[in-house]
Amino acid sequence: MAQFTLADLALATGRSQKRVREVLRGTHGVLLDGVSRWDLSDEQYRTIVDSLERLADALEWPLEIGDTVRRRALHDRYAGQEQGGISTPRLAPEILIFTDPVKGRRYGYDRFEGLRGDGTFAYTGEGRRGDQRFVRGNLAIRDSAEREKTIRLFVTHGPRATYVGSFTTGSPTYSIQTIPDLDDLPRKGIIFNLVPLNADVGYLPPYGAEDNSLWIGAWRPPEVSDLVIAAPEQVSLSERIVTRAEFQLQSDFGTWLAGTGHEPKLLRLPVGSSWVEPDLYVPSKPWIVEAKRSSGREYVRTAIGQVLDYAHLARSVSLEAMPLVLLPGRPAQDLVDLVDSLGILLSYRRDDGFAVVDPN
Numbered sequence: 322m323a324q325f326t327l328a329d330l331a332l333a334t335g336r337s338q339k340r341v342r343e344v345l346r347g348t349h350g351v352l353l354d355g356v357s358r359w360d361l362s363d364e365q366y367r368t369i370v371d372s373l374e375r376l377a378d379a380l381e382w383p384l385e386i387g388d389t390v391r392r393r394a395l396h397d398r399y400a401g402q403e404q405g406g407i408s409t410p411r412l413a414p415e416i417l418i419f420t421d422p423v424k425g426r427r428y429g430y431d432r433f434e435g436l437r438g439d440g441t442f443a444y445t446g447e448g449r450r451g452d453q454r455f456v457r458g459n460l461a462i463r464d465s466a467e468r469e470k471t472i473r474l475f476v477t478h479g480p481r482a483t484y485v486g487s488f489t490t491g492s493p494t495y496s497i498q499t500i501p502d503l504d505d506l507p508r509k510g511i512i513f514n515l516v517p518l519n520a521d522v523g524y525l526p527p528y529g530a531e532d533n534s535l536w537i538g539a540w541r542p543p544e545v546s547d548l549v550i551a552a553p554e555q556v557s558l559s560e561r562i563v564t565r566a567e568f569q570l571q572s573d574f575g576t577w578l579a580g581t582g583h584e585p586k587l588l589r590l591p592v593g594s595s596w597v598e599p600d601l602y603v604p605s606k607p608w609i610v611e612a613k614r615s616s617g618r619e620y621v622r623t624a625i626g627q628v629l630d631y632a633h634l635a636r637s638v639s640l641e642a643m644p645l646v647l648l649p650g651r652p653a654q655d656l657v658d659l660v661d662s663l664g665i666l667l668s669y670r671r672d673d674g675f676a677v678v679d680p681n
Contacts, residue, residue: 325366328390331383332398334373338385344372382415382473384484386521392419392475392482405447407458416461416470418444421477422526433498433512435528438590438597441491442474443528446511449503453511462513466490472515476524486520527595535638536589537602542572567614570649570670571600574612577674578603585610590634599631600647608666609635612647616669621646621656628665651676 327338327345334341348369384390395417396402399410408417425434425445434445446459455463465472466489475482491514500510575585578601588602588609601610611628613620628644635642645666651657652669657678660667667678 326388328384328388329394330366330369330373332390332394334370335381335383335398336373337381337383340381341369341373344369348372384473386484386486386519387524389481389483392477392480395475395482402458405458407447407462409458409461414470416458416465416472417475418458418462418472419475419477419482420444420526423478430500433500433510433528434526436522436525436593436595437528438592438595440517440522442488442515442517442522442525444474444513444515445500446495446513450508451502452509455511459511462490463494466494471518474515474520474525476526483524485522485524487518488515488520489518490514491516523593527593534591535640536596537604538587540575540585540587540601542575543568566649567612570614570647571612573670574610574647574668574675575601588635590631590640591638592634597631597634599628602642607641607643608645609642610645610647610668614649616648616650616652616656618653618656621648621652621660624648625660625663625665629663645677647675 327341330341330345331338396408396410399408399413399415399417402408406419406421408419410417420434422435430445434443436442444462446453446462447457448454448459453459461470462472472488472490474485474488476485477483493514495511495513498510498512499507502508578585583603583605585601585603587598589596589598599609600612602608603610609628609631611624611631613624624646628646632642632644643666644664645668646660648667648669650669652667657667661678661680664680666680668675669678
């Protein structure tokens with residue numbers, strides 16, 4: 322007798338685990354409490370597989386979040402490439418990608434790969450020597466949203482892989498970073514920005530392999546060179562101009578604060594196994610700042626959500642924080658009223674510096 326999990330049988334037949342469970346219960350009864358594996362002889366296993374494969378149901382994604390299966394079984398089922406971290410199987414409309422925190426650390430992947438504080442996952446492209454290029458798996462991930470392909474992410478440990486969930490590409494789709502190759506030589510690496518659709522990100526390693534404890538450090542005015550542009554063809558000239566304007570707004574505001582005796586700081590706030598970094602922190606006020614490049618409604622609404630989250634995270638580690646939204650100009654009055662009603666400070670540029678509007 323051999324033991325099989327529902328995930329094993331679902332993967333072997335391309336059926337949902339609910340469907341597999343129905344067939345098993347109809348032929349072999351119900352498992353006892355606390356038992357998760359079915360004891361089946363080779364003949365019984367083959368009979369179950371044949372029964373499921375004869376069903377008229379359309380093939381379904383067979384794994385549930387948290388399932389651990391043999392990586393070889395995935396490739397056998399979907400005819401995907403067994404080597405490398407990205408598999409584009411012939412028999413499924415999915416892209417299978419694998420992250421291995423232990424093995425990745427040998428190649429410096431842990432510096433740019435992992436779960437970010439905002440819930441997105443940074444994933445390093447394939448190619449161990451020389452600059453990474455948009456071919457094969459890298460090309461497939463880049464174009465996955467356009468081609469309506471779901472990205473399925475797994476964390477590997479030895480020959481087995483745990484299913485984390487489904488992802489798509491974010492905005493921007495990727496950035497280019499300097500990473501080491503297999504010989505520890507610098508080269509251009511592709512860092513994909515992946516957004517969870519239905520996933521448990523608790524299975525993922527933290528971004529950058531850094532300490533995620535509370536940290537407050539010296540502030541310096543941001544420079545245009547700090548701006549990471551994914552690729553010239555993906556970011557318009559106007560987009561680059563307004564993003565630089567946001568950096569300039571942060572720089573001018575920080576310099577103005579320092580001139581009034583309130584020295585700004587950099588702040589990293591722990592969130593799960595990762596961290597997030599507000600635009601500015603002013604301990605003497607104490608303000609926690611989110612800057613936006615426009616006073617338009619879309620930008621103000623986004624800033625509200627971000628700055629309230631920052632303040633919540635700060636208070637969870639006993640750091641006093643008052644949320645402040647920084648804009649290049651005064652927004653429409655109803656937005657001023659909205660920010661005020663939420664207990665958020667509003668600051669905007671004016672000829673003699675910056676105005677700060679306190680909530681009533």
